[in-house]
Amino acid sequence: MFDSDSGRDPQSSKFTRRIFGAGAVAAVASYVVAKLVQAPGVEASPVVHGTPGMVKIVSFKDDGTRLDTQMVPRIVKSDGEWYKQLGANSFNIARKADTEMPFTGVSWQEHGHGIYRCIGCDTALFSSTTKFDSGTGWPSFWAPLAKENVLEKNDDSMGMRRTEVQCARCEGHLGHVFNDGPDPTGLRYCMNSASMKFVKG
Ligand SMILES: [Zn+2]
Numbered sequence: 001m002f003d004s005d006s007g008r009d010p011q012s013s014k015f016t017r018r019i020f021g022a023g024a025v026a027a028v029a030s031y032v033v034a035k036l037v038q039a040p041g042v043e044a045s046p047v048v049h050g051t052p053g054m055v056k057i058v059s060f061k062d063d064g065t066r067l068d069t070q071m072v073p074r075i076v077k078s079d080g081e082w083y084k085q086l087g088a089n090s091f092n093i094a095r096k097a098d099t100e101m102p103f104t105g106v107s108w109q110e111h112g113h114g115i116y117r118c119i120g121c122d123t124a125l126f127s128s129t130t131k132f133d134s135g136t137g138w139p140s141f142w143a144p145l146a147k148e149n150v151l152e153k154n155d156d157s158m159g160m161r162r163t164e165v166q167c168a169r170c171e172g173h174l175g176h177v178f179n180d181g182p183d184p185t186g187l188r189y190c191m192n193s194a195s196m197k198f199v200k201g
Contacts (some may be wrong), residue, residue: 043083044089049095050076055168058146060124061101063201065114069148075121075170082120090119094172094195097157097164105193114201115145116191121148121170125196126189132182134190141189142181152177165189 026157055074058066083091094099102108106117116126116139126141134140144150155164157178165174174195181188 006040018141022159028112034165034171042079045079045083047074048078049082050074052076056148057123058148060115060127060145061201062114062199063104064113064127064129064145066146077170086119090194093192094119094174099175100138100192100194104137106191107139107196107198108137110139110198112200114199115198118167118170118172119195120172120196121167123167123169125149125174126191128201134181134188136190138175139186139191139193140181140197141191142183142185142187144189145160150174165191165193 036201051074053074054071056069057072057126058063058069061067077085077097079091082095086094089100093100095160110131113128115124117124117130124145125151126139127145130141130142131143144165151166151168151171153166155162161179165177167174172195173192175189175191178188178190179186
């Protein structure tokens with residue numbers, strides 16, 4: 001689950017150079033050991049993610065009332081800081097683009113009135129008024145609260161083209177958007193509940 005970052009990890013690069021001189025069997029054995037040793041280190045990892053700069057975000061009250069549009073600084077933090085803030089489950093999903101098991105999250109069955117904010121930075125993302133039961137086991141919405149508050153990016157992982165949805169302020173992974181949703185947009189924002197927190201409004 002940390003494979004996507006191993007190439008940027010200085011420890012990993014050192015390790016890669018070291019195995020060039022070893023036999024294949026030893027290399028595989030070393031790789032397994034290295035992965036085992038690396039995994040717990042994320043709590044203290046200084047590897048920083050995020051794009052410094054400002055971003056335009058629309059503020060919302062917890063009841064979904066739209067407030068003003070503001071320029072705010074993007075969130076840039078290290079893996080270690082994110083891990084401490086989010087805990088293992090939300091870290092792996094929101095920061096490492098893992099997907100939670102369907103029908104296990106905290107909000108796929110949430111029917112209360114309110115909004116869903118980013119677990120990492122509180123940005124208002126979705127409203128209960130656009131939530132619908134998709135039958136997938138993941139919280140699903142037919143629109144975000146504001147287009148400015150989410151980023152949509154091509155994702156070619158898993159051998160298919162999908163559109164990943166991220167928080168615009170902290171670039172946390174939220175889920176994917178598909179075009180098989182209900183009216184009025186025909187979109188299905190299929191989100192991970194571990195990437196968001198529901199706030200009653
Ligand atoms: Zn965020």
